[in-house]
Structures are given as C-alpha cells and as structure tokens.
Amino acid sequence: MKLQNVFGNTYFVKGGTNTGVYLFENNEALLIDPGLNGLRPKNMIKMFENEKIIPKYIINTHEHEDHVAACGQIKHSYPKVEIIASENAKIFIERPELFSDFILGGKHNKFLTAKLFHRNVEKIYVDTIVDEGTLNKNNTNFEIINLKGHTLASIGILTKDGVLFAGDLLVGEEVLNKYDFLFLQDVEEYLKSLDKIQSLDFNYLVLAHGRKVLDKDSTMLLINKHRQAIYKYLNQIKENLKVPMNIDTLLKKIIKENELTYNYKEYYFFRTSLVTCISYLADLDEIDYTLEDSDLLYYTKIK
Structure with a gap:
C-alpha cells in the first residue's frame, strides 16, 4: 500500500473506496473517506507509521458504511483525530441502523443487516459539522461543496491543488457500465449537483469508486454519461407506466x-x-x- 500523488500535496490511497489524503507541511494529514473497517485501514495505519504521517482530520463525503466504517479504527490509533461530516451525515454515521430503516421503509431486519453492515465496526462520533463554504484546517483552505442527490447529506471536498473528491456523485465508467441504475435519494438534487460540478473550477477528480484519476475533460464526459443513465431509467419508467x-x-x-x-x-x-x-x-x-x-x-x- 502506498500514497498515489495527484498533484501538489493531494494524494489518495487505492481501494474499494479510494481514500483521499492531503499532506500538510508538518506531515500531519487530512483524510477523505477512509472506507470500510478491517485489513485495509490496518495497512493504511502501518503506512502512516512508516511514513511518519499523523492523521489529524477525517472528512466523510457521506454516511454510507463503505466510506465511513474505518473512522473508528483510525480514531482508535489516533485518538486526537477530528472526524468531520455534514449535519445530515452525522445523524446516520452515529446511528447507522437508521439507514437500514430508511431503505426498508420500516424497522430493519436481519436479512438487510447481514448484507449492509460489517461486523466489529467501532462506534463512530462526528466531532465537527460542516456545510458548503471554506473549511480552514492547519492554516489551509478546503472548499466544501454540497453535492446532494446520492444522499441528502453528500458533500464534495476541493483541495487548494485543484483536486476534487466528490464521494459517490460519480462512479468510474467501468462501474457505471455494470451498475447504471444508480442509488439516489433525490433525482432533482442529483441533477443539480451534476450541473454544479460542471461549473466548478477544478483540475482533477478522484473517484471514490474508480481505477483512475480524471482530468476535467474526462470528468465532463463522465458527467454526461451519468445524466444519460438517469434519463434512461426515467424514460423507461414512463414507458412502462403507460x-x-x-x-x-x-x-x-x-x-x-x-x-x-x-x-x-x-x-x-x-x-x-x-x-x-x-x-x-x-x-x-x-x-x-x-x-x-x-x-x-x-x-x-x-x-
């Protein structure tokens, strides 16, 4: 396991969920979406120890387990780390059973719990709530962007290196080709978020689920494919409901x-x-x- 440089002080660690890493000059770090708990964060912690990197902040783009579950594991190794999320994400991160209730439309059951939750996830508490605007950490500015749609709690993080982490707003083309019926909580907000990304000033996009970093032109093409996927299913629904x-x-x-x-x-x-x-x-x-x-x-x- 190693840090992959995107540009400047912005890196990421490859995985089922790619984890963003911004390195400050003093070798402290801000992490974005640490991923699932288990072996990967254990190896990531070893890498931090070998590189003498100290995680100081964790920002979660949204509340889903494959993005946040490792927060507790990292907090256990670095007790002073500050866990950051949007207000709505905090609710679900601290009470993950509410997501299961939401998906089922009632009390969650063992069938969903077995598929949705991994065992031995440490209890996670969010220390700081953020909303759209500038977030200053270690005298460095990060732009927080509301990117609702996949969930109503979703945010993006733009580093001063022009690198954007957009959570699950976009998935890699290889994933989209396989699973184009996207998980969405709000179609209107999702389409607005796609428009917002298109007008944003950034140079690179790190996908949470994808094999490569995208430049802005490649991101624009991927946005169009996501929009096409949405309208494909909207049109199918209207056709079937004749x-x-x-x-x-x-x-x-x-x-x-x-x-x-x-x-x-x-x-x-x-x-x-x-x-x-x-x-x-x-x-x-x-x-x-x-x-x-x-x-x-x-x-x-x-x-």
Missing part, C-alpha cells in the same frame, strides 16, 4: 429489462432509486396514481 402498475411489478420489469443482478440489499437499493424516480416524475406532474382492488397503481399521465 399501463398502470404497482411499485414491485414495475421494479421487476426494470430489473428484467436491464438484466440487473441483485441480492437482498441491492433489491432494496434498486427499489429506493425507483421510488425516488417516481417522486421526481410526480413532482413534474408526469405521473399519477390510482387505488384499485386493494392495490396502489402508478401511471403515466397523457398530455
């Missing part, structure tokens, strides 16, 4: 039409994204619902 149907029947058709693979967790992730898309189309007054024979059916409005 015949009224309930959520689970519609989800079955979406899964079959796109040959999506899934387990228990991913089924509910897809269902959440589908409900989110339906809410977006309802807000646009493009679909409506009816109650028939003890069922709730959605349908596309004829204009």
